Amino acid sequence: MRARRGVIWIGVAAMLVVGVSVWASAKAPDMVLFKQTYAPKEGTDLAKALPCLVCHSKMPATKTDLNPYGADLAKAAAGKAVDAKILLAIEKLDSDKDGASNIVEIKAGTHPGDPKSKPK
Numbered sequence: 001m002r003a004r005r006g007v008i009w010i011g012v013a014a015m016l017v018v019g020v021s022v023w024a025s026a027k028a029p030d031m032v033l034f035k036q037t038y039a040p041k042e043g044t045d046l047a048k049a050l051p052c053l054v055c056h057s058k059m060p061a062t063k064t065d066l067n068p069y070g071a072d073l074a075k076a077a078a079g080k081a082v083d084a085k086i087l088l089a090i091e092k093l094d095s096d097k098d099g100a101s102n103i104v105e106i107k108a109g110t111h112p113g114d115p116k117s118k119p120k
């Protein structure tokens with residue numbers, strides 16, 4: 001009985017590990033693409049937000065805590081994997097409504113999903 005319980009707990013732990021890693025890796029390609037496309041400069045607000053806080057508002061990130069940039073990205077992706085066209089599609093938006101478009105912020109190294117971070 002005791003050994004059987006141990007096997008069940010090992011099974012539950014294994015499912016948790018697999019589940020968390022599948023969830024985490026599902027969004028990793030988005031961040032790889034973002035970094036390859038924009039190559040944020042070290043030390044900027046944008047670089048400090050990598051990897052999760054570019055699109056999420058808090059850590060640990062969940063599917064529902066998207067910041068305004070993440071929400072626009074999710075809307076543009078419409079359930080598909082994020083690709084370069086989708087990143088491009090939201091460059092002209094001002095997701096956080098701070099007066100600077102997403103691409104202006106990304107080039108300046110400020111955060112397109114945080115109105116407190118904007119180009120000077």
Ligand SMILES: [Ca+2]
Binds near residue numbers: 094097100101
């Ligand atoms: Ca903005």
